[in-house]
């Protein structure tokens with residue numbers, strides 16, 4: 124769906140579908156260069172990363188293997204606990220493989236901090252992170268993604284995989300949610 128389909132719910136559009144596709148194309152070129160001659164497994168973090176995975180994978184001019192993980196915070200349901208559990212693990216044995224985790228946003232950094240350390244314990248050749256968006260002002264953990272689409276302000280953003288109460292994931296663009304929607 125488009126901006127017009129969620130009329131009044133957004134205060135602005137941060138990135139249009141075309142801007143996102145262009146940026147993912149640039150990131151794909153960088154990734155291709157860095158992994159030239161190497162086999163590459165990209166791992167999407169369900170559910171938000173579905174759109175980024177689909178468009179990034181298709182932007183490559185090379186073969187790339189795809190796998191998925193789903194994780195969730197324990198207990199309170201807030202991410203602040205920093206404890207994560209695996210809801211769906213990889214189907215792939217990553218030992219000796221080059222792994223690139225793909226996500227749509229780094230917020231506090233807790234999810235990707237935990238995931239990187241978990242995957243690193245499986246003896247891969249390498250583990251790096253690619254994220255479309257990063258909120259530097261929200262980050263609590265020292266996560267260092269190799270590929271970042273854009274740094275954004277610490278605002279409530281939705282669209283292109285990002286949800287509010289499971290809505291807006293299928294919005295083509297990324298926009299800032301109007302406070303009246305969630306307050």
Ligand code: PRP
Nearest residue numbers: 168169170171228229230231232233234
């Ligand atoms: C989002 C996003 C990241 C994570 C980032 O997933 O996809 O994985 O939050 O937040 P953090 O940096 O504070 O850990 P979410 O847990 O909302 O699940 P979803 O992908 O199913 O929307």
